[in-house]
Amino acid sequence: MEVLRGSVRTYAWGSRTHLAELLGDPVPSPHPQAELWLGAHRDEPSQLTGEHARSLADALRDDPTGTLGPSRRARWSDRLPYLLKVLAAEEPLSLQAHPSAEQAAAGYAREEAAGVPRTAADRNYPDPLPKPELLCALTEFHALAGFREPAETVRLLRALDVRGLEHHTELLAAQPDADGLRALFTTWITLPQRAVDELVPALLDGCVAHAREHGEFTTEARTLLDLGERYPGDAGVLAALLLNRVVLTPGQCLYQPAGSPHSYLAGAGVELMANSDNVLRCGLTPKHVDVPELLRVLDFAPGAPTLLSGEGTGPVTRFAPSEFFSLARCAFDGAEEEADLGIEGPRIVVTVEGTVHLRSSRGQDQELPRGTAAWVPACDGPVTVAPVGGPALAFAAADGLGDRPADG
Template sequence: MHELVGALRSYAWGSRTALAQLCGREVPSAHPEAELWFGAHPADPARVVLADGSRSLLDVVADDPERELGSVAPAFGDRLPFLLKILAAEEPLSLQAHPSAEQAAAGFAWENKAQVPIDSPMRNYRDDSHKPELVVALDRFEALAGFRSPLRTVELLRALDVPQLTPYADLLAAQPDSAGLRTLFTTWITLPQAALAALLPAVLDGCVRYLAAGKGTTTEFAGEARTALELAETYPGDAGVLAALLLNRLTLEPGQGLFLAAGNLHAYLRGVGVEIMANSDNVLRGGLTPKHVDVPELLRVLDFEPLDVPVVTADATGETVYRYPTPAHEFALSRYELAEGAAPVPIPHTGPAILLCTAGTVTLRQDGEQLRVRAGHAAWISAADAEVVVATATDGPAQVFAASVGSC
């Protein structure tokens, strides 16, 4: 059991207050802080605090995978299979999807053969892994995720009452399935600039009229209309604003999760959450970003099957323990809600684990040793370590997330 120091990532969409406040640092921060990585990804590994200094978790695992990962090591190529993050979005993230395992392996091999530098901004595949992911809201968390039912989208397009949208609504109404969604999405995301410059303002005007008619809150598609306007303000003239009209818009309350498998188009809009994923940094972007956009590759990996809103509700497995069910083999995530002064709570593990405190302060005990962990900080538990007990919560109630390997 060792303290694990996360790697802070700064992106333009990040927050100057959320992560700094959570970690007890000065607010506002000097730069937007978007993600805090707790894992062993080569791009930015966390650091394990040892008696003689700190070492990269990547190096710690590589030096003795059998001890650190235990029996799961061979199944995942002697690599920690998951990456745990705290994500803080002040502005929308890019419209994006992640590849399947087969697509990632093929794309990574192709770009290697083409000698695209691993750190090139034009690179799509930075590793050979797929990237299923789960985000759990720490505060109100808003997102676009998965293609909405086509007939429901037809209702939205007609409700905006924009004549220029009529042929597109008719197209989808005539083919209300994944093929129709693929056709419409492809048409919009590849519109010539002149056509986009004519269509997008008309759509935004329709959103304004729609909200005004319903006084902004009572209309059926108010959230979708407001989101389109907000996206257009941040990314003017971007075809991703139109594409966003095809996606489910949802709001997670604290404790609720959102699971996304390969191929699901999504964009996180705002909020703070704990995110766990396969240990990968593969992202195919389609818009709403100044970063590299590769529409043909995105179209190759997208799943256009309509998706019911994939909200994950945690299963209570005890008075204080909540586990998030997902089909992912690479990771599992549980949440512990601890009252101040509550009885010690064991956190069992059979392989490697990361314990992340997101509220309050806890003291972890293991074989007579103690480690104090406060909000925004974490502990690394190797497979060889004994069971950890959360001995006490101080400074009020505490919340701890336990990340581990899923069922192989």
């Protein structure tokens, strides 16, 4: 068990306050801070700061059996299968989706055979892995996630009453299913730029009128106005019309399976994902959008976004939607209590409020105040967590394979 120092990514959509406050740095930060990475990502692995300081990637390479455990070493081919992040968004992220395992493997092989450089701007699959992800809200968190039921989208379009969208509205009304959504999304994402430049301003005018009247879809209208202002002339603004508008309260967990279009709009949360860089962008970005490949990956099945209920009693709630990762949310009200972390294998723990104390079955101890993290290799065995001196909130990441025979 060792203290783990993550790295902060300074993307333009980040916050100048949230991560700086978490880490005890000056507020506001000089640049927007978007994500705190905790893991062994090849671009920026976290650093172990103990007596034998080294990167987590080096620790995995030097002792893959001890760090991952024999069974997990074989399953994950000596890699840590997940990446844990603390995310803070003050502006919307790009509208995107991620491939399934089969799609990722096929796409990677195709681009390797074609000789596309892995760092090329138009590369879709820099690795052969899927990228499911979940986000557990730390603050009120706003997002777009998955395709809304078509009948509800028809009601929204009719309420906005946008000249130029009447025909599209009635086509969806005549085919209110996944195929109708595919047809409408494809039409919008492939419109000539001159048509987008006419439709998006007309849509925004409709949103202004609807918001002024405090209509039923005022929240959706205001979201579209914000996106249209930030991304003028972007067909992704039209695509956003088709997606569920989600508001998470602290502690709620949103899961993004393969093929689900989504965009995080604003808020802070703990994000956990498979350790992959495969992203297919749908819009709201100046970056590359590969429409044919996007249409192969997107899941057009409509429905409510996937909110995870979690399992567990007492202060620890566990979410395990994927074999690549599971997340334990450890929320203590201040009472002196100790709880089993309840997840096995290689683990990363980060404290976001208060201070927690970790104890392994081998007698190792580590205190983690707010903004600090720890690496717990598989060979350390089961771990308990307890608050120190008052309320505390910590998160622990592991793979999603569940209980395994004792490793190490």
